Amino acid sequence: MTFLLAVLAAAPTLSTVAERSGFADTGRYAEVEALCAAFPRAFPGKVRCDTFGVTPLGRPMLALVASADGTLTPEAAAKRARPVLFLQGGIHAGEIDGKDAGLWLLRDVLEGRALPGALAKVTLVFVPVFNVDGHERFGPNNRPNQVGPREMGWRVTSQNLNLNRDYAKADAPEMQAMLRLLHRWDPILYADLHVTDGAKFRHDVSITFEPSTHGPEPLRAYGTALRDALFARLTSKSHLPVNFYPSFVVDDDPSSGFAYGWPSPRFGNAYWAAHHRFGLLLETHSWKDYRARVTATYDVCLSLLELTALDGARWLAAAKAADDAAARLSGDEVVLLWEPTKTSRLIDFEGYAYSREPSAISGQPWVRYDESTPQTWRVPYFDELRPALTVRAPRGGWVVPPPHAGWVAERLALHRVAFSRLPAARRAVAVERFRLAEPRFRAAPYEGRLTVTGRDGAWSEGPLDLPAGTLFVPAAQARRLLALHLLEPASPESFLAWGFFNAHLEQKEYLEDYLTEPFARALLEDGGVRAEFEARLKDPAFAKDPAARLRFFSSRHPSADPLQNVVPVYRVAAPP
Numbered sequence: 001m002t003f004l005l006a007v008l009a010a011a012p013t014l015s016t017v018a019e020r021s022g023f024a025d026t027g028r029y030a031e032v033e034a035l036c037a038a039f040p041r042a043f044p045g046k047v048r049c050d051t052f053g054v055t056p057l058g059r060p061m062l063a064l065v066a067s068a069d070g071t072l073t074p075e076a077a078a079k080r081a082r083p084v085l086f087l088q089g090g091i092h093a094g095e096i097d098g099k100d101a102g103l104w105l106l107r108d109v110l111e112g113r114a115l116p117g118a119l120a121k122v123t124l125v126f127v128p129v130f131n132v133d134g135h136e137r138f139g140p141n142n143r144p145n146q147v148g149p150r151e152m153g154w155r156v157t158s159q160n161l162n163l164n165r166d167y168a169k170a171d172a173p174e175m176q177a178m179l180r181l182l183h184r185w186d187p188i189l190y191a192d193l194h195v196t197d198g199a200k201f202r203h204d205v206s207i208t209f210e211p212s213t214h215g216p217e218p219l220r221a222y223g224t225a226l227r228d229a230l231f232a233r234l235t236s237k238s239h240l241p242v243n244f245y246p247s248f249v250v251d252d253d254p255s256s257g258f259a260y261g262w263p264s265p266r267f268g269n270a271y272w273a274a275h276h277r278f279g280l281l282l283e284t285h286s287w288k289d290y291r292a293r294v295t296a297t298y299d300v301c302l303s304l305l306e307l308t309a310l311d312g313a314r315w316l317a318a319a320k321a322a323d324d325a326a327a328r329l330s331g332d333e334v335v336l337l338w339e340p341t342k343t344s345r346l347i348d349f350e351g352y353a354y355s356r357e358p359s360a361i362s363g364q365p366w367v368r369y370d371e372s373t374p375q376t377w378r379v380p381y382f383d384e385l386r387p388a389l390t391v392r393a394p395r396g397g398w399v400v401p402p403p404h405a406g407w408v409a410e411r412l413a414l415h416r417v418a419f420s421r422l423p424a425a426r427r428a429v430a431v432e433r434f435r436l437a438e439p440r441f442r443a444a445p446y447e448g449r450l451t452v453t454g455r456d457g458a459w460s461e462g463p464l465d466l467p468a469g470t471l472f473v474p475a476a477q478a479r480r481l482l483a484l485h486l487l488e489p490a491s492p493e494s495f496l497a498w499g500f501f502n503a504h505l506e507q508k509e510y511l512e513d514y515l516t517e518p519f520a521r522a523l524l525e526d527g528g529v530r531a532e533f534e535a536r537l538k539d540p541a542f543a544k545d546p547a548a549r550l551r552f553f554s555s556r557h558p559s560a561d562p563l564q565n566v567v568p569v570y571r572v573a574a575p576p
Contacts, residue, residue, distance in 0.1 A: 013038055014107045018100040018149065023291035026096050026149040029059065029135050032128045035103060036062045043110045046119070048072045053177025056158050059132045061177055066106060066126070068119035074184045077123045083312025085122050086187035087301055088178075090129035091163045091194070091268065093153030094143040097284050098193025099128040101297035105305075114302060121309040125185055130178060133158035145197045148290030164192070165447050167271035168264070168485060168493040169500075170414050179414045182272070188315045189280065189308055190272040193297055196283035198247055199254060200369040202350035203240040204288050205296050207231075209280035210262060210273040213385060214338065216322035222315055223278060226307055233303040239296055240350055245283065249382065252365050254354060257347075257380035259340040264493050265485055274481045276322035278315070280304070323478035330475040331395040334484055336491055339388035344380035351377045391488045393475045394571040398487045399431065399464075400471040404568050408495070409471055417486070418477045422470045422576060428463035431570035434489050435460065439505040439565060449499040455489050457565070466576055474575065489567050496567050505565055511554040520553035529556070 014035060017027035036049035046068060053061035065072050071082050089098025106126060108114040129135045135153035142154050156162050157172055166175045182190065196206065207230065212223030227243060234241045243260075250256035265271035272279030282300055284293040308315075353373035359366035400408045405421070412419050440454025473483055485493040495501060511519075524530045533552060537543045554560065 014042060014103075016100055016103050018290070018294065019104065023100075023289070023294060024148065024150055026100055026152060026290075028138065029129060029132055032062060032099070032103075033060065036064055036128075039064055039066075039106065039110070045070050046072075046110060047106075052181040053174060055133045055174055057133045057136075059136070061130070061132055061174065062128065063181060064106060064126045064128070066110060066119055066124045067122075068117070071123050074186070077185065081313065081316060082123050083121070083189075083308050083316055084125060084185050084187040085305055085308045085312070086125045086127075086182065086185060086190045087193065087304075088127045088130055088191065088268070089193045090127075090131055090135055090153070091192060092155045093129060093131040093134035093137070094146070094155055095193075095195035096129075096135070096149070096152050097195055097290070097293045097297045098282075098301075101193070101294045101301060102126045102128055104294070105298050105301050109305065115306055115309070118305050118309040122305060122312055123185075124305065125181075125187065127178075127181075129153075131157055131163055131174065133174075143195075143286070146195060146286040147288065148293075159448075161448060164194075164268060165266045167268055168266045168482075169447075169449070169495075169498045170411060171448065176414055183414075183416045187272075187277065188312055188319060189278040189304060190268070191280040191282060191301065191304055192268040193301075194281065194283045195286050195293060196246065197286055199367070200287050200352055200354075200371060201246065201285070202352070202374060203242050203246060204285050204292065205234060205239050205241040205300065206246050206283045206285075207241055207243060207280065207300065208245055208260075208262075209269060209278055211276070211278065213260070213262070214335075215273060216276055216318075216325065219276060219278075219315070219318050219322055222311065222318055226278065226311070229307055230300070230303050233306075234296075234299060237299050239299065242349075244381070244383070245281070246285075249380075252367050253356065254351060254367070254377055255379060257344065257382065258349070259382035260385065261340065262338050262385070264337060264491070265482065266493055271482075274485065275479065276319045276326070326478050326480045327476055329480065330393055330397075332393055333390055334393050334481065335387040335390050336481075336485060336488070337387070337389035338385040340382040341384045341386050342382070343384045344382045346378055347381040349377045349379055351375055389490060391484060391490055393480065393484060394432070394573070395475070396572040396574040396576075397472060397474040397476075398483075399429070399466055399570050399572055399576060400473070401568060402467050402469045404501075405469055405471045407500075408569075411486070411495075412471075412473065412483075415479065415482055415486070417473065417479045417483045419471050419473045422466055422468055422472060425468050426466040426470075426576045429466050429572065429576045430461065431464045431572055432459045432461055433464070433570050434458070434567045436489075436505065436565040436567070441499075441502075450502060451499050452497050452502070452505070455494075455497060457489065459571070464570060470576070472572075472575055487569050489569075495569070501567055504563070504568060507561070507564060509559065509561060511557050511559055513550055516550045516554045516557070519557055520550070523553055523556060 039047040048065040051060045137154035161172045211219040269279035269281040353370040353375045436457040442451045489496045
């Protein structure tokens, strides 16, 4: 009785601005700070309020940790083999449904109104707002494609970085703090809570996660069962969930249908799935009102907590088995990226009547939806996947010499990718080196970096002296998939692709044109060179580019830099 009275007394102080306003508004970050302090007072020994980082503008990054039996630290959870469910709100701070849904859910579960006993089997970690500085860039016009709340935060950070493109490169201080938190807790299920943009239709929730269609067995089987159980629970509550991101194959044409896509680990759900854990992306539909969206998010998170309590222990065992298997593999072919094939099947999708006609304004088709007329669309769904990028894992691993070993070690440590340092120099180690044929760059910066889009090239073998302090990154390790993404030049998430090695792609010494001309004429006496040059001349762009034509010859001069366009990450067949 005393406990119940305490709960009832605490409840009003744990309600949110969203609830008190009838979901017309959402609170400022001061509310999160106040509630983070209030929950442990209301439920002593069952909730912690942790500060896990500080934003560039000096705001605390907060996480609430809840457990019925006091399993409130990563060490305690690991010791008890306790499944951890991690809910993350506000990575895009205008899409703030997760914050209000999570605070509501946490209160209900701790009060025993929902899922009594679940927190005795699961430790819940909840970050109400990941992008805190973006959250406080508050205004009424930050999400023009979204119905409510009246004001909300901004998509990106105070450094203008999109955190949901930053998981692999980890540039933002907020992301670095999040990665440390994630890896400390090692959640078996990581749910990233968003609101989608896009067309008008009746489906209110999309949920995509892996492992389910691919990834290690038996995690795929558990993922499929998790999806089916989750969708059954949501459907029973009158939600209309879909298991793909509801973006048309052709942006402005609903009849083009949908495709199942799985992104690279610059995105949170793919990043965590690469760790042999479940990475889940929740997108409520922006054209539903705020109450409906928060309720949908609440129902999803409630179901995830219930399912983690039921099956989390089995998921943990399967994840450990996948880690152990990865630590025994090397030299094999590994799929890094997947893409849909051209094979589709027709599905029913709950939309509205629409017209698509030419626009005198834009000159492109203009889609207009009639929300008064529900309509079931019969559209193609491309859900058959094929490998889009496959690489061969090195038999031994990778080495990174000291000029880059420091910062590479810091990034690898953030990702918990295993590495060691050579205590002494090694002479003439057999390595494979990758040289780009002709690097090409994105025309404009992307997420603050000049990315390398053209990464074609070739591997060659040869000896390399490795100084003391060189990093060795083994290919056989639990985080091998992430290591491949970061270190293999073909990957769009590689340090090379993100522009970390751009200085190595610049020419630093030159052969003057007046010296190149006679050298070229002498070189053309070689029939093989002449044939290669004539073949290149068939490319109109090359033929019209005097600098490119001269570069064809100057790159063959004895003075040409043998290290230009060579990526300073080398593959080795065995530990050096």
